Amino acid sequence: MDDTFGTISQWLERVFALHRNLMRQFANEEGLQLVHVEILQYLSVCNRYSDTTQAISEYLGQTKGSISQSLGNLEENGFIRKIQDKVDKRVFHLSLTTNGSSVIKRMSKFIDLDSSDTIVPELKLLLSSIQKKHGFRGFGICKSCKFNQNVGQSNFVCGLTKEKLSLDDIHKICKEHEEQSAI
Amino acid sequence: MDDTFGTISQWLERVFALHRNLMRQFANEEGLQLVHVEILQYLSVCNRYSDTTQAISEYLGQTKGSISQSLGNLEENGFIRKIQDKVDKRVFHLSLTTNGSSVIKRMSKFIDLDSSDTIVPELKLLLSSIQKKHGFRGFGICKSCKFNQNVGQSNFVCGLTKEKLSLDDIHKICKEHEEQSAI
């Protein structure tokens, strides 16, 4: 009973709470836990450098032990598959099965935010302001990353891995992302 | 690996995840669970019709049994107090103790979103669009509620309870809130 309602933070809290309730409701209807849907959602938008237990753990802010368990559950139930990296055998790449994909499609349809796109630039600003203030890095799209190099028409190279990236690639989110100095 | 990144929903997810990580980090530093901080935050902005177990349960989307347990914990540790309603003895009103208030003050300072206010109207639009689509009601500020009546300078009356509301009152959030037809 200290404050009145009106700051950005409080409006955000309210939207977050409502959005999470929706997600939870959807998860329940699918017979899943909230965290499972969050994992599937992340896997549907991350790139091939960021589809690992460790990356999910960083993104969702939970320990990798906990994420590992949830992943085991998701794999058992046929929502994701795990493929060992050919170069670094410690690493396993995760991806959605057809089954997992269809959950995400149903979720998008269920949540269905069709509000105007004018909020997106505001969200980007907010995001990068939070990241700067708290020294977070990672989880942006290649397009705005300082490591991303445009080497000709629709051809890109990641400066970190020296690998070629397709037009599709550069619209996924990456755990190594660092914002270009001039936004 | 189905989608690329860019829709409103995906940007929201990203901001949500980051914000929740911040909240969790803060909660950990205070020796609290995330849900405890969320409850304290809610209690700091709700009005006197909405400071109950049931209302918190609706707001956070968790069962009242679960919330009841967390509230017991918070009361034991001196963050909140419980006062029985004089009229309806089933109801207990919850409020922050000095201790609880100071947690919320530290949280605001910690999160510290100083981005421009231009995002607030966008958030309001988003919120009301989600609420309409999913038939949710409740948890808005009296100021925009169809039950709220202005009866003279800075004097308001709630059409549901017929009680007087102060200028401070009408900026808190209420579980009975219904948007005025013309936004």
Place this chain on the structure above:
DNA sequence: TTCAAATAGTATCGAATCTAAACTTATTTG
């Protein structure tokens, strides 16, 4: 080359939360 340190991921244990259901107490309704 060799061996210690670092990294990715899993397994395990105790604590805490979550849901669902039964339950208590109080209020409202017919």
Place this chain on the structure above:
DNA sequence: CAAATAAGTTTAGATTCGATACTATTTGAA
């Protein structure tokens, strides 16, 4: 005034969470 409803608590079982230890692999430095 009995039955239905509502607010809140309690209980039990399942799940998650965090911490720690563990395996396997890679890196790096003497």
